[in-house]
Amino acid sequence: MPPRSRLHVPSPPARPGQEPDFSYVQISPAGAVARPDVTARARDIEDLALQMVRVLGDDHRAVGPWNPHLEPEELQVGLRHMLLTRLFDDRMQKIQRQGRISFYIKSTGEEAVAVAAGMALTPRDMLFPSYRQQGLQVVRGRNLVDLMCQCLSNTRDMCKGRQMPIMYHWGSGNIFSISGNLATQFPQAVGWAMAAAIKGEDHIAASWIGEGSSAEADFHYAMNFAAVYQAPVILNLVNNQWAISTFQGFAGGEHNTFAQRGPGYGIPGIRVDGNDFLAVYAVTQWAAQRARQSGGPTLIEHVTYRAAAHSTSDDPSRYRPKEEWRAWPLGDPVERLKDHLIALGEWTQERHTALEKDLEAHVTACWKEAETYGTLSGGPSLDPLTMFEDIFKEMPPNLARERDEMRALRAAAQASGQSAAPRAHEG
């Protein structure tokens, strides 16, 4: 038989009804990976892309050269942020199920990727998240009421009703506007970092992207620009195994680690246990220090698992085993940090339960307050005429005419007793 080509189609290790199988995830023992100097040349540290930086061992102790030696108080803050992020997500999901917001995206199981990285940066570093890093908002001290009001599109919505839920922004908190289009933030973060370098500033940029969206060209633009200009930027690739229904093999994860793309561009690539708070903190700290010293960009692959559905519009039971998360070999980031603190004698189950209760009550109080600024079905509501604002700095005549037209239509409708624009949710 003459040789002939045959199309290869990646196939995930388990589908619904089958046993979860994560044997493809290569895991290094905690403490086993060397920590190079932050000035090391990218080509000399390529093996960081193949191993997995881990600090927390199975005995819940922190070990090895990557241990960031954080004070117990800092660890407790990290635990609190991750727990709050999780409880906030759980509540917003329930609220969506009750039809009180239109849509939601949870970050369950991936809290460390945002919280630990966010804590390892300074408040002036600029963050370009995707739509699954709400932990960054929590780290930076965002009032949950503001996040909830955005999800409600109400009178206190920072986006003035223009964006779907979770597409937050926060200028004064140095968190960029989140896009619904994938991967676009990656080259933007590089450009922001280039500007910081042009201006000679000491703060850096960091961005997050899913492994699924790293298939978009924007990822590759970002990598190349970051390498060419040695931009002070941390490029975080969150490998949560699933992009809606397609597993990480469809993003190119079958043959190489995602971190290995770094060395291909001349950028250090570090593969880290994304559910290990200490490891994520440590690699972020390393990359930040390198960037601040004009050492250029770092690509960090956070190996984690998307424990929740992609969004409230998704049903993962159609494409992956229902209890797959329980078999995930890197565990739960919240539980692991909690167990570490307990092992240190700096935390107890009782304190944990009490904290959970406090945070639950806090989320409840925030939601009650958020609803006073308006709900989807009831007032107060934003003025629809505001939709014509902010398209340009100054409103051009055609938009002013349209705004007048809408104002007249609304007045006429009110006079005749009809509703010009029904407020009803889609039915």
Place this chain on the structure above:
Amino acid sequence: MARMNMVQALNSAMDVMLERDPRVVVLGEDVGFFGGVFRATEGLQRKYGEHRVLDTPIAEGGIIGAAIGMGANGLKPIAEIQFADYIYPGFDQIVSELARLRYRSAGEFAAPVTIRTPCGGGIRGGQTHSQSPEALFAHVCGIKVVMPSNPYDAKGLLISAIEGEDPVVFFEPKRIYNGPFDGDPHKPATPWSSHPRGEVPEGHFTVPLGRAEVVREGRDVSVLAYGTMVHVAEAAVRMAGVDAEIVDVRSIAPLDLDTLCTSVCKTGRCVVIHEATRFGGYGAELVASVQEQCFWNLEAPILRVAGWDTPYPHAFEWDYFPGPHRVAAALKSVMEAK
């Protein structure tokens, strides 16, 4: 004949073509094992295998570029772009490559690619899941652009698109996937099963590209519409109490100007409606082309009713959506003009 909603009709069109023509392949994000986020490709991978119905990486430019390569190498790819709002990373491949491959190679190479993509608002999708970018594609020489308004046409037009030798961008108004929506979100949803165009042949049939259809005959005024707006037009005509003729444009490019102008010359009045933004929108092309042929028959200026020139705002989608009240007001205004 079978009762189908629009998603089932599209699925049936792809099923028929995968069965009939071994060159047909389907590719896109989540279209394989999962069956698509709107279920349009449900069951097709199971039936035709992983080499005919392919899940892809998340990369619209990659999907369309690969579809062009497949098309040039003898396949007939149907590429799904999950939302029209996500098509822009593939825009260069469509505009610079797909649309011009036949022309620049003097007919030696061509890629018969059909790009399916859900468009339009009304599902609380905000500015990134609600757009109607048909004008951007209608402006490009070398691609056909289609937007059906009902399951029967959806299936017949999609089969024509797949069977044709030219690239087609096939817009699917997702607000009418499950039933004809007349612009009033207060009313209970109507399913396609109670609509005559929800009757769809199970096997092969075509609705030709390039033909508009008069869906309601009338004497007073012509309403030119497509997609969801055909149903909004029907509601507006009832509301305004005028004897309007509604023409479903269906084929945005090439345009069936004869059917449109015959209607407008007969009625002498015309309202053009679409959900997309007004400025530089496809309505401008319709108005210009129609007045060139019908100017001496017109009793009133042709009016447009369209989405405002803003992104589609999440909180105000019903203020944004050009609903029946706005269309009825335009109909009355056109009727009153002397």
